[in-house]
Amino acid sequence: MDNYFNGREVHKSLFLDQQLFEQEQQRVFAASWCYLGHDSLIPETGDYFTATLAAQPLAMVRQKNGDIVVLHNRCPHKGVKVLAEARGNVGRFMRCPYHAWTFKTDGELLSIPVKKEYDDCDLSSCSAHKGMQPVAAVRNYRGFVFVRLSETGMGFDEFFGESLSTLDNMVMRSPQGKLRVVGQPLLHKHRCNWKMVVDNQTDTCHPMIAHESSAGEAIRLWKETGDQSQPAPMAVELFSPFMASYEFFAGMGIRVWPNGHGHTGVSNSIHKAYTGIPGYWELMVESYGEDQARAILDDTRHNTVYFPNLMVKGPIQTLRVIRPVSAQETIVESWIFELQGAPVQLLERTVQYNNLINSPCSMVAHDDVEMYERAMEGLHSDANEWVNVARLFEPGETYDQTRVVSGTSELAMRNFYDNWQNLMRDDHAPRSN
Numbered sequence: 035m036d037n038y039f040n041g042r043e044v045h046k047s048l049f050l051d052q053q054l055f056e057q058e059q060q061r062v063f064a065a066s067w068c069y070l071g072h073d074s075l076i077p078e079t080g081d082y083f084t085a086t087l088a089a090q091p092l093a094m095v096r097q098k099n100g101d102i103v104v105l106h107n108r109c110p111h112k113g114v115k116v117l118a119e120a121r122g123n124v125g126r127f128m129r130c131p132y133h134a135w136t137f138k139t140d141g142e143l144l145s146i147p148v149k150k151e152y153d154d155c156d157l158s159s160c161s162a163h164k165g166m167q168p169v170a171a172v173r174n175y176r177g178f179v180f181v182r183l184s185e186t187g188m189g190f191d192e193f194f195g196e197s198l199s200t201l202d203n204m205v206m207r208s209p210q211g212k213l214r215v216v217g218q219p220l221l222h223k224h225r226c227n228w229k230m231v232v233d234n235q236t237d238t239c240h241p242m243i244a245h246e247s248s249a250g251e252a253i254r255l256w257k258e259t260g261d262q263s264q265p266a267p268m269a270v271e272l273f274s275p276f277m278a279s280y281e282f283f284a285g286m287g288i289r290v291w292p293n294g295h296g297h298t299g300v301s302n303s304i305h306k307a308y309t310g311i312p313g314y315w316e317l318m319v320e321s322y323g324e325d326q327a328r329a330i331l332d333d334t335r336h337n338t339v340y341f342p343n344l345m346v347k348g349p350i351q352t353l354r355v356i357r358p359v360s361a362q363e364t365i366v367e368s369w370i371f372e373l374q375g376a377p378v379q380l381l382e383r384t385v386q387y388n389n390l391i392n393s394p395c396s397m398v399a400h401d402d403v404e405m406y407e408r409a410m411e412g413l414h415s416d417a418n419e420w421v422n423v424a425r426l427f428e429p430g431e432t433y434d435q436t437r438v439v440s441g442t443s444e445l446a447m448r449n450f451y452d453n454w455q456n457l458m459r460d461d462h463a464p465r466s467n
């Protein structure tokens with residue numbers, strides 16, 4: 035099989051095959067710019083945050099000069115993970131708990147107990163002497179820290195191009211132009227392949243069907259039993275757009291960018307109709323002027339998919355990292371952000387959205403999880419080897435340019451699978467920086 039994506043269908047092995055999963059860790063994840071974490075997680079010198087990417091244990095550490103260094107979280111002596119917690123502070127230096135080799139905050143080897151016993155071994159020619167190794171490439175974009183593990187691959191600006199406008203917009207929703215991570219992420223384990231979760235983000239023809247039993251029921255209950263002279267509760271306001279019509283979703287549009295990125299909600303979105311928060315508009319006008327403030331807040335793009343596994347919702351300040359565990363298992367991490375300098379009600383809405391929609395206790399997320407798990411079962415059928423993504427396919431379409439199409443198109447999925455396939459090809463030669 036050398037063709038997993040034929041333009042309108044993807045092969046089912048993308049979702050089931052563990053060998054493919056292991057190849058994609060190297061060919062897709064290591065060669066791409068992947069989001070690691072937000073720099074507000076590590077505000078002070080010596081603060082660190084750890085995560086695993088493409089099976090590599092990593093740590094980002096705040097340096098004395100304010101820079102962020104991303105290291106392979108592995109002692110150069112015998113391989114022990116040096117920083118064991120999700121977050122913490124290393125103090126003045128890092129110390130391996132096994133034999134107490136120590137390292138500067140940038141990973142450089144600082145000391146070894148009874149070092150004279152290495153006098154005759156020419157330690158400086160051993161790889162252990164290099165200390166904890168930095169990753170190949172790091173970029174802190176307005177607080178969002180991305181890494182590329184492979185030495186070769188596309189540069190950051192070329193990889194993301196105009197798609198960075200989603201992150202720009204999320205940052206500028208803060209009157210101070212600053213975001214802060216709040217709390218710990220919600221973790222939700224799914225028994226499905228990670229690409230199903232990505233695919234779902236631009237699947238606008240499922241909400242009114244799959245979420246009818248949750249969002250639809252909440253709306254019905256409110257209509258039947260709520261006091262209609264009062265504003266709808268926030269939960270109903272957040273649920274309501276899930277039951278919007280095909281025409282609504284078609285009209286909101288989808289934009290795709292090169293290299294597999296894309297977003298729903300070009301000219302309208304399910305986040306548009308939220309009620310205003312008193313005082314927020316005035317603060318935004320004070321910071322940006324009326325025209326720019328309006329442009330920022332009118333940009334209500336819905337889900338932005340950054341290839342391969344980052345999902346951003348700017349207007350509600352949430353971000354999800356889709357972490358592949360195996361071909362059949364995925365962990366979805368949902369993070370929330372505070373817009374610094376904005377009224378606290380915005381953060382309250384963000385917290386409530388994350389709880390209602392993204393958490394393991396969400397009423398809505400379970401509809402999707404049920405579909406992913408049933409798909410994992412159904413795909414074992416030999417009746418059909420292909421998964422269809424042909425909706426609004428245009429003969430001759432290409433994936434190398436920014437385009438806006440109907441919001442019910444599956445172009446964003448095709449754009450994603452095309453990039454995945456390009457990276458996975460056996461003869462794929464990494465492009466130089």
Ligand code: FES
Nearest residue numbers: 109111112130133
């Ligand atoms: S394994 Fe780290 S000091 Fe020995």
Ligand SMILES: [Fe+2]
Nearest residue numbers: 240241244402
């Ligand atoms: Fe959904």
